[in-house]
Amino acid sequence: MSSQTTTGKTRPVEQVDSVTIRFVGDSGDGMQLTGTEFTKASALAGNDLATFPDFPAEIRAPAGSLAGVSGYQVHFGGKTVHTPGDMPDVLVAMNPAALKTNLHDLRAGGMLIVNTGAFIDSNLEKAGYKSNPLDDDALKKNYKVVQVDMNKLTEIALSGMGLSSKEVARSKNYFALGMLYWLYNRPIEPQIESIRAKFAKKPQFAEPNIKVFQAGHAFGETSELFLSQYRVPAAKLKPGTYRNITGNGATALGIAAVAKLSGRQCFLGSYPITPATEILQDASYYKEMNVVTYQAEDEIAGIGSAIGASFGGAIAWTTTSGPGLALKSEMSGLAVIMELPLVIVNVQRGGPSTGMPTKTEQADLLFTLFGRHGEAPLPVIAARSPGDCFYAAIEAARVAVKWMTPVVLLTDGYLGFGSEPFRVPEDGELAPIQVKYQTKPNYEGDKYMPYLRDEKLIRPWAVPGTAGLEHRVGGLEKDSLSGMVSYDGMNHEKMVKTRAQKVANVIEDVPDAVVDGAQSGDMLLVSWGGTYGSVKGAAERLVEQGKKVGHVHLRWINPLPKNLGAVLKNFKKVMVPEVNDGQLAFYLRAKFPGVDPLQFNRINGKALKISELTAKVLELLG
Amino acid sequence: MSTTTAGNGKAAALPTYTKKDFESGVDPRWCPGCGDFSIINQVQKLLPSVGVARENIVFISGIGCSSRFPYYMNNFGMHTLHGRAPSFASGLKLSRPELQVWVITGDGDALAIGGNHFIHTMRRNMDLKVIMFNNRIYGLTKGQVSPTSVLGQKTKTTPYGSADYPFNPPALAIGAGATFVARSVDLEGAHMGAVLKQAADHRGSTYVEVYQNCPVFNDGAYTFMTEKAVKADAQLRMEDGKPLLFGKDNKKGIRFNAQSAELEVVTVGENGVTEKDILVHNPRREDPTIAFMLANLSTRAGFPTPIGVFRNVEQPTCDDLNWQQINATKQKKGDVPLRKFLLGNDTWEVK
Ligand SMILES: Cc1ncc(C[n+]2csc(CCOP(=O)(O)OP(=O)(O)O)c2C)c(N)n1
Ligand code: SF4
Ligand SMILES: [Mg+2]
Numbered sequence: 001m002s003s004q005t006t007t008g009k010t011r012p013v014e015q016v017d018s019v020t021i022r023f024v025g026d027s028g029d030g031m032q033l034t035g036t037e038f039t040k041a042s043a044l045a046g047n048d049l050a051t052f053p054d055f056p057a058e059i060r061a062p063a064g065s066l067a068g069v070s071g072y073q074v075h076f077g078g079k080t081v082h083t084p085g086d087m088p089d090v091l092v093a094m095n096p097a098a099l100k101t102n103l104h105d106l107r108a109g110g111m112l113i114v115n116t117g118a119f120i121d122s123n124l125e126k127a128g129y130k131s132n133p134l135d136d137d138a139l140k141k142n143y144k145v146v147q148v149d150m151n152k153l154t155e156i157a158l159s160g161m162g163l164s165s166k167e168v169a170r171s172k173n174y175f176a177l178g179m180l181y182w183l184y185n186r187p188i189e190p191q192i193e194s195i196r197a198k199f200a201k202k203p204q205f206a207e208p209n210i211k212v213f214q215a216g217h218a219f220g221e222t223s224e225l226f227l228s229q230y231r232v233p234a235a236k237l238k239p240g241t242y243r244n245i246t247g248n249g250a251t252a253l254g255i256a257a258v259a260k261l262s263g264r265q266c267f268l269g270s271y272p273i274t275p276a277t278e279i280l281q282d283a284s285y286y287k288e289m290n291v292v293t294y295q296a297e298d299e300i301a302g303i304g305s306a307i308g309a310s311f312g313g314a315i316a317w318t319t320t321s322g323p324g325l326a327l328k329s330e331m332s333g334l335a336v337i338m339e340l341p342l343v344i345v346n347v348q349r350g351g352p353s354t355g356m357p358t359k360t361e362q363a364d365l366l367f368t369l370f371g372r373h374g375e376a377p378l379p380v381i382a383a384r385s386p387g388d389c390f391y392a393a394i395e396a397a398r399v400a401v402k403w404m405t406p407v408v409l410l411t412d413g414y415l416g417f418g419s420e421p422f423r424v425p426e427d428g429e430l431a432p433i434q435v436k437y438q439t440k441p442n443y444e445g446d447k448y449m450p451y452l453r454d455e456k457l458i459r460p461w462a463v464p465g466t467a468g469l470e471h472r473v474g475g476l477e478k479d480s481l482s483g484m485v486s487y488d489g490m491n492h493e494k495m496v497k498t499r500a501q502k503v504a505n506v507i508e509d510v511p512d513a514v515v516d517g518a519q520s521g522d523m524l525l526v527s528w529g530g531t532y533g534s535v536k537g538a539a540e541r542l543v544e545q546g547k548k549v550g551h552v553h554l555r556w557i558n559p560l561p562k563n564l565g566a567v568l569k570n571f572k573k574v575m576v577p578e579v580n581d582g583q584l585a586f587y588l589r590a591k592f593p594g595v596d597p598l599q600f601n602r603i604n605g606k607a608l609k610i611s612e613l614t615a616k617v618l619e620l621l622g
Numbered sequence: 623m624s625t626t627t628a629g630n631g632k633a634a635a636l637p638t639y640t641k642k643d644f645e646s647g648v649d650p651r652w653c654p655g656c657g658d659f660s661i662i663n664q665v666q667k668l669l670p671s672v673g674v675a676r677e678n679i680v681f682i683s684g685i686g687c688s689s690r691f692p693y694y695m696n697n698f699g700m701h702t703l704h705g706r707a708p709s710f711a712s713g714l715k716l717s718r719p720e721l722q723v724w725v726i727t728g729d730g731d732a733l734a735i736g737g738n739h740f741i742h743t744m745r746r747n748m749d750l751k752v753i754m755f756n757n758r759i760y761g762l763t764k765g766q767v768s769p770t771s772v773l774g775q776k777t778k779t780t781p782y783g784s785a786d787y788p789f790n791p792p793a794l795a796i797g798a799g800a801t802f803v804a805r806s807v808d809l810e811g812a813h814m815g816a817v818l819k820q821a822a823d824h825r826g827s828t829y830v831e832v833y834q835n836c837p838v839f840n841d842g843a844y845t846f847m848t849e850k851a852v853k854a855d856a857q858l859r860m861e862d863g864k865p866l867l868f869g870k871d872n873k874k875g876i877r878f879n880a881q882s883a884e885l886e887v888v889t890v891g892e893n894g895v896t897e898k899d900i901l902v903h904n905p906r907r908e909d910p911t912i913a914f915m916l917a918n919l920s921t922r923a924g925f926p927t928p929i930g931v932f933r934n935v936e937q938p939t940c941d942d943l944n945w946q947q948i949n950a951t952k953q954k955k956g957d958v959p960l961r962k963f964l965l966g967n968d969t970w971e972v973k
Contacts, residue, residue, distance in 0.1 A: 042969050237972045241965060253964055259958045267717045269709075287948045288955035291962060294716055296709060297742040304706045305713025308682070312718040334703055423972075424964045443884055455814065464698040464714075464721055472646070473694050474701030475685075484648065593854040
């Protein structure tokens, strides 16, 4: 620590339930790193939390421009945290463009920490400011503004260390991090360790960053710009060993877990596309877990390779997002008619077409349910949180293999990029996955009939290498027994009905829907997929306010839980909040005639806000 | 029962197969006189001798007349989607490298809708054996222009003659990086059998184009080089280690003109040309240039159409390279328990 004298004046410590902080700056300012480091510290302090990064679609937008703003939001609390937070309580803005694009989200009365060093004319101009917004009195009236020249203070902390000005500038995110460590009373030792570990290969950068981090921490303590410190108590989490996990990371781990739980190879054939790419990237490392990955020449070949591997006995996967799912449509139908196991993971993003690649949406639901030509039903499951992507992936594979069918797992950009603490399952918590291949003839002594079904309508899986069971599968309609080509109309009708009934039978593996909150009453909120946290959060608030509101979350969309029809009828009104224009609502109307759900739709590339949804329900309940 | 050696160097006792063991019993539904019959006949004749158990041989096809092929083979088989057969085959081969995987495709299937999969399959050197039935027409859909239809060819969709230039398939395959490229003709059973045998023995991306007559929609497409009267002058039979001679009395030959850097037709005994001047065929040249030049002869006026093996080089295969990585990683990391794997290296305890 440099020679600054401490005033020794201690500030009062305020206890708060939960806090949402958003770090925003230029793409080059290291905000993702600052955010994840602060998240780790919150996790170590025992908080429950959820995070969401928000980065530009362009890899390198011009420095200081509005398009180049990158952000990271973390919501941590002493109670269960359902979402990364509606509105930040604290906004850390590293330059004018970041302030311009994010200020409107800051809660009224929230804290704004700005790096005044970046508020120079050229940056103000790039952000489209005519005058310096920090001189605006309204700003100080509406928010607790903390102005810190982080550029200069970083420079001072590093003076005499012989670093280039570029290297100095790159360290200032650690100054911001240091201040927040002080503000939220986090022990600094683990962070210092973490910096050392991060720069293990370039130790010459470890010391300067540690210095800047400590300077930021000391500045918080001495500057008197902050009137108090805050403490967020530890949350009551299920005991265990935790790690932080993103949704895409969790899906990839799920694939590896399936290989281990089944003792079979998992094969992932895929093609890069935002926001699904990380699954393929992560899985490419998991060779020791018996995961084989293949980056094909396009999405069609990605799913094709997976179906080929599935014919060979692997548990096959393909991962993609909307445009890729569209390309896979014909192939998905083939997997349906061949009746081969396959998991298709669709990390949804804003559409149609290229749409909004880095923004979330739930608008592929109907396409997933119906987007194949011919009668081609398949089971559809949706993950509800980043960590749940792990369990949903395992469940999807379990159903695919048991029922010899392709299954679609829906996640979305919000889950895929978002992260939360993930309790690592103990040995034995995950049930093994049974995979049985046909090894003997199944008909008239010595014949093999690939489409001879069991009482659940499941056909056998005989793989190449099994002598005597040589057979052909294909996309032409097949004879209900031998699988050979059949153009007989009655056989076709029988096969269409049989395939549909088989998928309907999956209901035996779909748990009944569970209602949280009121079990009957004025309004039932129905969520699916990534909106779980927001809707859950809103329902809890409404129940706390004494409203007769229930919440049911749908994990399986096809088949729907057996009891759902009855559950819907227990409430005067049903509302479906979704990040699309009303797709589940449309589906429920068709499935349950007489039920006409109200809709709450946002299609702005973001998760639903708990506050907005709560307000809407209150308004409707009158 | 006799013992032979299985593919991929693994010795195993194999039953002695006959051609019949590879017939599924389903009668082929091709039109009478279709060149496809001759091809399946050669493949079924070949398989007893490839040294791979019947259950380890898989046929995967796309869509087209030619792609009905797997239904008639008594092996594991997949009849898939138009143009996409190589993708299934690639996934299966990568997942199960011990299998011998054949892709059966047509000119439209492989080179129009499946063109992208085709070139990538060739460049990757995945150990797949692709046989493309080239009838220069869309057979199954009853006679539309294909990417190998010749310029000016009248088809149902080009009633005034095709106005676009065709692919030269072996040249495309060589350009895309295939390590085995050959051509044969439906009417030349023995020649085709010998080419297919080499294809079966090759490890890596293997491409065999078969000129196949479609008597219904493009009859006579290859008479320019199959008719008795013209055959000797119109065909160039490429044989490893032998000079590229052709013609009725085998006096015409292909010479590499070092001045113009072109191949040319010369006659032995004329203008001082001796057999020593004739290019000796060598499909094992690392550099594909000469193979590419030979492939392109078939589209040049005044030149014979080469048949046989253009290129046959050994390169580590995509499936081998992948499995080397997989096995090395497994060896290095050992059997990782699931929980240990899931924990990663950044955890904290909640009590
Ligand atoms: C996606 C799709 N597009 C079009 C078709 C129709 N189709 C079937 S076969 C074929 C062309 C077949 O030509 P080729 O590959 O040369 O095979 P051939 O019948 O000549 O053996 C077409 C266009 C299809 N089955 N699927
Ligand atoms: S249409 Fe032509 S290619 Fe197809 S089966 Fe008949 S003859 Fe053969
Ligand atoms: Mg054809």
